[in-house]
Amino acid sequence: MKKSVWSMCGMCTVRCPIRVEVEDNNVTWLEGNQHILKGALCAKGSAGPSLVADKERPQQPLIRRGGRGAGRWEAVSWEFALDYIADKLKTIIDRHGPEAIMASSRGGPFQDLVKAFTHALGSPNYSNHDSACGRNVHHASISLFGLGRKGFIYDIKNAKHLVLFGRNILASLRPAEVNQVMDMLDKGGRLTYVDVRQTLTGIKATNFFQVRPGTDYALALALIHEIIKAEGYDADFVERYTTGFDELAYFVENYSAEWAAKECGIKAKDIHELVGQLIADRPKVVFHPGWMLSRYNDSFYASRALNCLNALMGNIEVEGGLIFAKGAGDCGGKGPRALNELSPKPTAKRADGVGDVYKQFEKGPGLFHLFYKAMATGNPYPIKGIICVRHDPFACFPDPQAQKEALDNCDLIVSVDTHYSEFGWYADVILPESTYLERDSMIALQKGMKPRMIMRNKAIEPQADTRDLYSIIKGLATRLGLDQYFPFNTVRELWEWQLEPTGFTLADFEKKGFVEYADKPVLYDREKLEGKFKTPSGKIEIISQKLSEWGFPSWKPYESPAKPPKGQYRLVFGRSPLHAHSHTVNNPLLNEMMPENTLWINTREAGKMGVAEGDFVDVISGDITSVITAKLTDFIHPEAVYTVHGFGRQIPLQTRAYHAGMSDQKLMKGQLQNMDPVGGGLNLCETFVTVRKSSKNHQRKVEL
């Protein structure tokens, strides 16, 4: 039997809308939703069916029988596994209270389910990966606009100039966004790219600045300085909608283009030229404030400066600028219900101290890495049980060894994932979730210029003994006597309940696979933006009242980043368009395209070490040594070495990915708690590693 199913990709967290053709429970074709993506999909998207068919993903629930991480698993039934987890959870709750249990899931539209379960248990400790991703950007955006980082849509396709600081937008690959960038370039728009190395994005740039690692903030400050000096900002907008401009002008007085040129290792004349272009292109200039910006110890301030440049451009709520993300309410509609509405609001303080010890951080998912502190010290109270849903902390946060030591204080570690994760390998129970092509997910609202409801429909029946997340959570809730919070027997019943207040039905999704709340982009009246910024003053706070209240400066005086000692390099990492971090590395088709990562080394630096292209090099940090193939390039700053994140996996059952390439996070020894104190993001580019030619480059090879 043939059918066509609207659904949503799940190979990475972009979650592109897709259409899947199925014949006899086999996927015969899948493509990007024609109504949004005109068919476009990336390599990862097309490799989805190869994930489904891959026997190197867990095929049934597994319970650990050996020591943690030893890899001795017993295959058990779902009933047995869920009983086992529920018993352990009950014991933890009896001994330590429900708040001793934490759960984490991937961020984005589907976090509701795991959050609702955590709250239903009576624990406030819901978390996600974001302290290793966008927390600095998020908090910087809140401090300036009163809105989180997803509070604005970047109208790139209508912009005249897109400025990217280390945002490798074409390799990180959100297909809809990438097409906006290409459309902008086709229309003659300019792209400015700033990074420590040349990238897929940078090769399309009009202006390219290869800066010294850790100096983004310096360049951003100089741009502010020069734009103010040239009076090239939108004075009306600044006057009307911002506070603290004079303090900013005073603060940046010493940060001239000439100063930044020296600091960043670039030419002052190029900065002046860029400033001229920005002023000419204003207001249709988008400064991307960063996506994954858990990098340097001033990344929060760098992001704040970039967003402040947006305000100076006066680009808010104008075509080709930053547009407020609209919700259902902006279109006179109502959004879908969330399960969390049914769960009791948690009353206990969070174990990560967010909202309490750390007032500067938004509660939401808190900061995952701080839970390790609670596990290790028992302060403010112990964490004894942890459930990670499609989240692999060992692949995401620094120093997995330190994480394991903290986790050893837990009585229960559960991993729910579609594939084996490094964390799952160390867990007590692995619950295999069905892949995105085999499961239904909750309906979610996607804010935007045209807000819409999106959904994932199961395209095929599960090929192994796996379950969708709602069934798993429901199974646990039933065993724990929490059925009233998850009263729906099927996801379909849940969808119908979610849709009740919206006035839409499931039938409304049949035409295009999504439901839009508006026919045309919804824009606010730019003359009436008062109150749209959710800061205490209702304006864009260049000097933030909240930051002052908490004792943090709104602008941190610039400090030059440390230079690596001789023989050492700053380890930086990034993305390839072929992999979604660690979780696609073992996918047969994607692994074939990119089986391992390399270490990019500046050609001259490699020469000093006697390293040639393709040689093995040792990369050393503390007691960790990794061996990796060297790739020589002139287009990386000599202080930095670079690798693609996600490799160096150590799960024997993933034969393709096993020990292929190098893991950057394992080299970040002692960095697990090295976070930006204001932004909450981890400082993932603050590790120096020793690099040398490896003894694995054999000189002799004796055979029989």
Place this chain on the structure above:
Amino acid sequence: MNTYTLYLNSKRCIGCHGCVVHCKANKGLPVGPILCEISHEPLKSVRGVPKTEFKFRSCYHCEDPFCVTICPTGAMKKREDGIVYVDVPKCIGCMACAGACPWGIPQHNPETNKAVKCDYCMDRLDAGLQPACVTKCTTHALKLVTMKVI
């Protein structure tokens, strides 16, 4: 006379290799055979910006293809519209075609033990659709061009 060619707008191509995987997924190919390729020259600094452009290559569908003449079973064929394709049931997997092709285009499929190559997804073309690589190209940089005699 060839009717079609695949054209890559290198300005829009971002080198994501989507086309390679779209092709493999559509033909249900295992690890091994790769029917189209994206490549680039080393980066060169152009007015201060290190640049390169991506190139796309699949089968050239030659006017007078060596792979067709050398095939011992007549499995390699050229259609009237110029598409060179493998008539799968006839193929014995000897791979003489790959040896005859100056670019080694025909690939061996280890699962079926037969030759496989780019046929512009002729089953899709015949159904009024575009080849997989074109339909799903991430940035819509690949186009199937119908050639005309002027």
